Amino acid sequence: MKVSLNWLKDYVQLDAPIEEISRAVTFVGLEVEGIIRTGAPKLENVFVGEVLTRDKHPNADKLSVCTVDVGPAGGVKTIVCGAQNYKVGDRVPVALPGAALPGDFVIKQAKVRGQLSDGMMCSAKELGVAEDAAGLLILTDRPALGTPINEILPPGDTVIDIEVTPNRPDCLSHLGVARELAAWFKKDFVYPEIKFQGAVSAARPELLQGVRVEAPEDCPLYSAHIVTGVKVCPSPAWLQDRLRAIGLRPINNIVDVTNYVMFEYGQPLHAFDAKKIAGNRIVVRRANDGEKIVTLDGKERTLSSRTLVIADTQKPLVVAGVMGGENSGVDDTTTDIVLEAAHFRRQSVRWTSKHLGLSSDSSYRYERGVDPHSTIEAARRALDLIVATGGGQIVGPIHQEGGDKPWLREIVLTPDYVRAKLGFDIADAEMKTTFEALELSITRDEKLADGSVQWTVAVPSWRDDLDRPIDLVEEVLRHYGTERIPAAVVQAPGLTANDDPIVQFNRRVATKLVGHDFHECITYTLRPEKEVATWASQTAAAELRLSNPFIEDQSHLRPTLMLGLLESLRLNQSRGVAVSRLFEVGRIFVERNGQNLECAAVAFIIAEDQERRWKQRESADFYTAKKLTAELAAAAGIDFTRQPLGPVMGNEMGWQADHSCSAGDLQHGWMAHCGLLNLAMVKSMGIEGKIYGGLFAILPEKVTAESTRLRYTPFSLFPAALRDLALVVEAHTPADEVRKQLAKIARAAVGNVFALENVQIFDVYQGKGLPEGKKSLAFSLVFRAADRTLKDDEVNAVFLKIQDEIAKAGTYQIRK
Numbered sequence: 133m134k135v136s137l138n139w140l141k142d143y144v145q146l147d148a149p150i151e152e153i154s155r156a157v158t159f160v161g162l163e164v165e166g167i168i169r170t171g172a173p174k175l176e177n178v179f180v181g182e183v184l185t186r187d188k189h190p191n192a193d194k195l196s197v198c199t200v201d202v203g204p205a206g207g208v209k210t211i212v213c214g215a216q217n218y219k220v221g222d223r224v225p226v227a228l229p230g231a232a233l234p235g236d237f238v239i240k241q242a243k244v245r246g247q248l249s250d251g252m253m254c255s256a257k258e259l260g261v262a263e264d265a266a267g268l269l270i271l272t273d274r275p276a277l278g279t280p281i282n283e284i285l286p287p288g289d290t291v292i293d294i295e296v297t298p299n300r301p302d303c304l305s306h307l308g309v310a311r312e313l314a315a316w317f318k319k320d321f322v323y324p325e326i327k328f329q330g331a332v333s334a335a336r337p338e339l340l341q342g343v344r345v346e347a348p349e350d351c352p353l354y355s356a357h358i359v360t361g362v363k364v365c366p367s368p369a370w371l372q373d374r375l376r377a378i379g380l381r382p383i384n385n386i387v388d389v390t391n392y393v394m395f396e397y398g399q400p401l402h403a404f405d406a407k408k409i410a411g412n413r414i415v416v417r418r419a420n421d422g423e424k425i426v427t428l429d430g431k432e433r434t435l436s437s438r439t440l441v442i443a444d445t446q447k448p449l450v451v452a453g454v455m456g457g458e459n460s461g462v463d464d465t466t467t468d469i470v471l472e473a474a475h476f477r478r479q480s481v482r483w484t485s486k487h488l489g490l491s492s493d494s495s496y497r498y499e500r501g502v503d504p505h506s507t508i509e510a511a512r513r514a515l516d517l518i519v520a521t522g523g524g525q526i527v528g529p530i531h532q533e534g535g536d537k538p539w540l541r542e543i544v545l546t547p548d549y550v551r552a553k554l555g556f557d558i559a560d561a562e563m564k565t566t567f568e569a570l571e572l573s574i575t576r577d578e579k580l581a582d583g584s585v586q587w588t589v590a591v592p593s594w595r596d597d598l599d600r601p602i603d604l605v606e607e608v609l610r611h612y613g614t615e616r617i618p619a620a621v622v623q624a625p626g627l628t629a630n631d632d633p634i635v636q637f638n639r640r641v642a643t644k645l646v647g648h649d650f651h652e653c654i655t656y657t658l659r660p661e662k663e664v665a666t667w668a669s670q671t672a673a674a675e676l677r678l679s680n681p682f683i684e685d686q687s688h689l690r691p692t693l694m695l696g697l698l699e700s701l702r703l704n705q706s707r708g709v710a711v712s713r714l715f716e717v718g719r720i721f722v723e724r725n726g727q728n729l730e731c732a733a734v735a736f737i738i739a740e741d742q743e744r745r746w747k748q749r750e751s752a753d754f755y756t757a758k759k760l761t762a763e764l765a766a767a768a769g770i771d772f773t774r775q776p777l778g779p780v781m782g783n784e785m786g787w788q789a790d791h792s793c794s795a796g797d798l799q800h801g802w803m804a805h806c807g808l809l810n811l812a813m814v815k816s817m818g819i820e821g822k823i824y825g826g827l828f829a830i831l832p833e834k835v836t837a838e839s840t841r842l843r844y845t846p847f848s849l850f851p852a853a854l855r856d857l858a859l860v861v862e863a864h865t866p867a868d869e870v871r872k873q874l875a876k877i878a879r880a881a882v883g884n885v886f887a888l889e890n891v892q893i894f895d896v897y898q899g900k901g902l903p904e905g906k907k908s909l910a911f912s913l914v915f916r917a918a919d920r921t922l923k924d925d926e927v928n929a930v931f932l933k934i935q936d937e938i939a940k941a942g943t944y945q946i947r948k
Contacts, residue, residue, distance in 0.1 A: 134168075134378040135309050137290040139396075143310035144319050150290050153313065160312045160610055162303055163295040170377055171288010172261045173234060178254070178281040179205040180271060181226035183218060191245040200253065202226050203277030212249040217267030224268045225254040225281045234260035261285055289377045301500035302594040305398030315569030315611050324396070328512045328519075328526060335528040336360055339406045340470050343531040346417040350440050350480040351452065353504055353534040354416055357515055358406065360468045362386065362524035371521065385521040386462045386469060389514050391493075399473065399502055399510035400494035402442075402456050403518075404449065406468040409460075411445030414470070416533070419448060426458040427451060427490065439484050440476065453481035453498040454490055471518070473511035475504040475534075479680045486683050505539055505593035508532075539593040542575065545601035546586045553605045556618050560585065566611045570595075572604070633835040634732050638717045640767040641734040641828075648760065650713040650736055655696025657719060658686035663695055666813070667786045668723070675723040689721040689728070693735035693827060694786055694809065701739055702819050710743035720829055724798055731798070731829040734764050737809070740821040752824050754791065754807050761806040761826035768828070769836050770802055773868045785827075786810050801834035848918045852889060853927045858910040858947035859938070860902060867893055870909055870944065874934075877941075878913060881933040885926070886917035908947050 154164050181202040189195035201208050228251045231239040256262035256269040275284050302308040314321035372382040390401040419435035425448045441448035449460035453476035481498040547560045576588035591598045665673040668691040681687035693716045704711045715736035722729045738752040762772035775795045780787040792807025806826035875891040882888050895910035
C-alpha cells in the first residue's frame with residue numbers, strides 16, 4: 133500500500149526527516165518496500181519569464197521565434213519554441229543555458245533551423261511535475277519575473293510503499309498508519325472533521341424507496357444515503373494530487389471521493405447513479421447460477437449462486453465487496469446519487485474474488501477485515517466531501533439494514549506481567565502512555581491485595597488482532613522500541629527433550645524409504661471433491677468438505693496420500709523425468725461412522741521403470757509393496773507379519789481387487805493397504821502401466837517414541853559357521869512365523885557360548901514327496917563367535933540340540 137506523507141500530515145504533525153519516518157514505520161511492524169518522491173526536483177537556472185513577442189520562424193512552419201523577459205535572472209532572451217498553447221503576455225517557466233532538466237537534459241545556447249535560441253520554455257513534463265506534454269506550463273498566478281521555478285511549483289510529495297501484515301487491516305488506511313506514527317513520535321492524533329451527523333432537512337423517497345438484505349450472514353450491515361443535485365466534474369487539484377501520489381487515476385469528483393475515503397478510513401464505498409437503479413430499490417442477494425454482469429473493467433462475468441451481489445429489481449449492479457458494474461456508476465449526466473457503505477463477510481468476498489479471478493482495492497480490504505464500527509463514519513465523511521466538491525444536498529430517507537453491533541473487548545493484565553514477559557524494567561507510566569496513544573483505554577485501574585496494580589484495557593474495534601494479555605505486551609514493546617532493549621546475558625535452564633513421537637515416526641519412515649531409493653514428495657493437504665468421491669466415497673466427500681474453501685480444486689481434506697503421489701508421477705512423466713519411486717509423509721483424514729479422524733501417514737508408489745537400461749532389473753510386485761509396508765508399520769511398533777491380511781474388495785480407496793490387501797483398522801489405531809493400484813483409475817489420471825504402492829496410517833496417540841537408541845556394537849572378525857535345516861509345516865502357516873519360532877529355539881540352544889547371527893529362509897517346496905496340505909521350508913542358520921573360529925564339533929552339538937527341541941515340540945517335522 134502506498135502512503136502519502138502530505139496526507140499523513142493531515143492527522144499528525146510529522147516534522148522528522150523521511151529516513152526517520154521510514155525507520156519508525158518499520159519499528160511499529162510495517163515493512164517499508166520503497167520510498168518515492170514526487171514533484172519537481174531541484175532545478176537550477178530555471179526561472180519565471182514572460183513572452184513579449186511571438187513571430188513565425190522564417191525556416192519552419194511549426195516553430196516560433198519569441199522574445200522572453202526573465203527579469204533580473206537574465207533580462208530579455210530570444211527563444212525558439214514549438215509549442216502552440218501560449219500567447220504574448222503569458223508567464224511560463226524558462227530554462228536558461230546551463231540548466232539541467234530531468235533525464236539529464238542540459239540546456240545550451242544553440243541554433244534551431246538557423247535561428248539562435250538562448251534557452252527553452254518548458255512544459256510540466258519537462259520539469260518533471262506531470263505526464264502532460266501537450267504544451268507549455270502556463271503560470272496563471274503570474275508570479276514575479278525571475279523567480280526561481282522551485283519557489284512556484286508545488287513542493288511534491290513523499291510516498292512510502294509499505295507491506296501490511298494480514299493481522300493489521302487497520303493499517304490499510306492513512307488513518308491507521310498515522311495513528312501508529314503519532315504513538316511512535318508521541319504526537320497528537322487528529323481525526324478528520326465530519327459535519328454531517330445524520331440529520332436531513334428534506335426527503336426524496338422516489339429516488340430510493342427501500343433496501344432489502346436477503347443474505348444477512350454475508351452482509352450484516354448495509355447503508356444507503358441519497359445526495360441530490362450534485363454536479364459531476366473534475367476533482368479539485370488537492371484531491372487529484374492525493375490520489376495520483378498513491379498511484380490512482382482521478383476520474384471525477386464523486387468516484388474520487390469514494391476512493392479517497394477508502395484510502396483514508398479503509399472502508400470501501402460505492403456511488404450509484406440513482407436513475408440507473410431499476411425499481412428504485414436495492415436488493416442485497418445471492419446471484420442466480422449463470423447470471424451475468426459487466427464489471428467496471430469492461431469484462432463480462434458469469435456469476436454463481438454463492439456470489440453476493442447488490443442488485444435492483446431487474447439485474448445485478450455490483451459484485452459485492454469486489455467491483456461495481458459498468459452500467460451502475462456515475463457519469464457526466466448524473467445529478468442524484470446513492471452512496472453505499474456496507475460491511476461484507478470476509479470469507480464471502482475472498483471466495484468471490486478467487487472464483488471470478490478478480491481482485492480490487494476493495495476486495496483486498498474486505499478479505500483482510502474492515503472495521504464495521506467505522507462504516508457509517510466513513511460514509512458521513514464521504515458525504516461531506518461530495519457536497520464540498522460537487523454541491524448538492526443530502527436528503528432522506530437514510531436506509532440502513534443491520535446494525536452497528538455493540539463492541540466490547542477487554543483484556544486484564546498487570547504491569548508486572550508485562551515486565552516479566554519483556555524481561556526488563558519499564559515504568560507503569562510509559563506503558564499507560566503507549567496504551568493511550570493507541571487508543572487502548574484503561575477502563576479500570578485496581579490495586580490488588582498484594583499491593584500490585586491490575587489494569588482492564590478496552591480494545592478498540594479496529595484492533596481485532598488483540599485478544600490476550602500477551603498481545604498487549606507486544607504493543608508496549610513495539611512502541612517502546614526493540615532497539616532500547618537492554619543488553620543482558622541470557623540465563624535459561626538447558627532442557628533435554630526428545631522430539632514428538634510423530635516427528636520421530638516421520639523421520640524414521642522417510643529415512644527408510646530414501647534408503648530404498650525413493651524420492652520424497654510434498655503435496656497439498658486439500659483435494660477437489662470429485663477425486664475424494666471417486667477414490668474414497670460420497671460419504672467421505674460430504675464429511676471432508678471445507679465450509680469455505682478458497683478454490684474448488686482445494687475444497688476437501690485428503691483421505692489418502694496416493695492422489696498427490698500419482699499427480700507428481702504424472703507431472704514427472706510428462707516432463708520426461710525418469711522417476712519410478714515416490715513417497716510422501718503427511719496427514720490424512722479418514723471418515724469413520726460420521727467422525728473425521730486425523731492420522732499420521734506414509735505412502736509410496738512404484739511405477740514401471742521407463743528408463744532405458746542395458747540390463748532390465750526385476751520388476752516390483754505385490755510382495756515388494758508388502759515388504760515395504762511391513763517395514764513402515766514396524767517403524768510405528770506394529771508387527772505387520774503377525775496381522776491377518778484381507779483382500780481388497782471392489783475399488784476400495786483406489787486399490788485393485790484381488791491384487792492388493794489391507795490390514796488393521798482405525799478402531800485399533802492403525803490401518804494399512806498395499807498391492808496394485810486400480811488400473812482403470814490410474815489410467816483415468818493419464819498414467820500408463822502398473823503402479824504398486826503401500827499406505828500405512830496410524831492415529832497420533834498410538835505412535836510411540838523410540839524406546840532404545842542405536843549404539844555401536846563391535847562385530848566379529850572370525851568366520852561364520854553355516855547349517856541348513858528343512859522343516860515340514862502346514863501349508864497355511866506363514867513362513868516368517870516358522871522362521872521366528874526356529875530362531876527362538878536356536879538362540880536358546882546356543883546360550884552364551886557363541887551367537888546365532890541370522891536365520892533366513894532360502895527355499896519353499898510343495899509337491900511330490902510331501903503329504904497333502906504340507907510344505908517344506910528350508911532355512912539357513914548362521915553361527916559366529918566374537919573371540920574365535922568355531923569348530924565343527926561345538927556347532928554340530930548345538931545343531932543337534934535344536935533338532936531335538938523341534939522334535940519334542942512336535943509342531944514341525946524335520947525333513948531328512
